[in-house]
Amino acid sequence: MNATAVIGVRLAERRTLALDHHRYFVAAVAVGAIVGRTAVAGIQSFVTGAVAVITLIAAHRLLSLLRLQPSVGKLFDHRVRVLVGHGQIDRSQRRACGLAEDDLFAQLRERGVFDLGTVRYVLYEAKGGITVVPEDNSGRDRQPPLVQAGLKAAASPPAEST
Numbered sequence: 001m002n003a004t005a006v007i008g009v010r011l012a013e014r015r016t017l018a019l020d021h022h023r024y025f026v027a028a029v030a031v032g033a034i035v036g037r038t039a040v041a042g043i044q045s046f047v048t049g050a051v052a053v054i055t056l057i058a059a060h061r062l063l064s065l066l067r068l069q070p071s072v073g074k075l076f077d078h079r080v081r082v083l084v085g086h087g088q089i090d091r092s093q094r095r096a097c098g099l100a101e102d103d104l105f106a107q108l109r110e111r112g113v114f115d116l117g118t119v120r121y122v123l124y125e126a127k128g129g130i131t132v133v134p135e136d137n138s139g140r141d142r143q144p145p146l147v148q149a150g151l152k153a154a155a156s157p158p159a160e161s162t
Contacts, residue, residue, distance in 0.1 A: 088116075107130050121133040121147065
């Protein structure tokens with residue numbers, strides 16, 4: 001059974017067992033459960049387990065392909081959220097992400113941020129990580145393209161001062 005699972009995962013999407021997103025984690029746990037049950041259950045046949053693993057991997061691959069369509073992708077992925085805008089915490093966005101203020105502060109300290117006044121934005125990414133965009137003191141007000149894309153995709157983008 002293990003060989004069947006390894007071959008199925010190898011032929012599937014490269015990220016099938018990457019645990020950086022809830023979809024991948026669920027697929028990995030389900031494949032593990034099927035392999036484990038098939039290996040120890042006296043009443044479940046190898047064929048039943050193999051069909052279950054292959055069906056699960058195929059369904060996961062199909063959902064991954066559908067996710068590439070923007071309208072369908074919105075159903076599967078969380079939107080980017082702006083937790084901090086120009087040094088001010090957006091408490092409603094923080095609560096919507098399920099983050100305690102202490103959790104946010106710990107994440108910022110781990111990234112070397114010790115003063116919110118030095119932060120233009122903190123983006124809570126779709127995968128659950130944060131991106132810190134420092135305040136630009138050079139007089140330029142233009143955001144780099146990837147930051148602009150994150151703000152555009154945000155659930156509640158902040159008003160940009162111009």
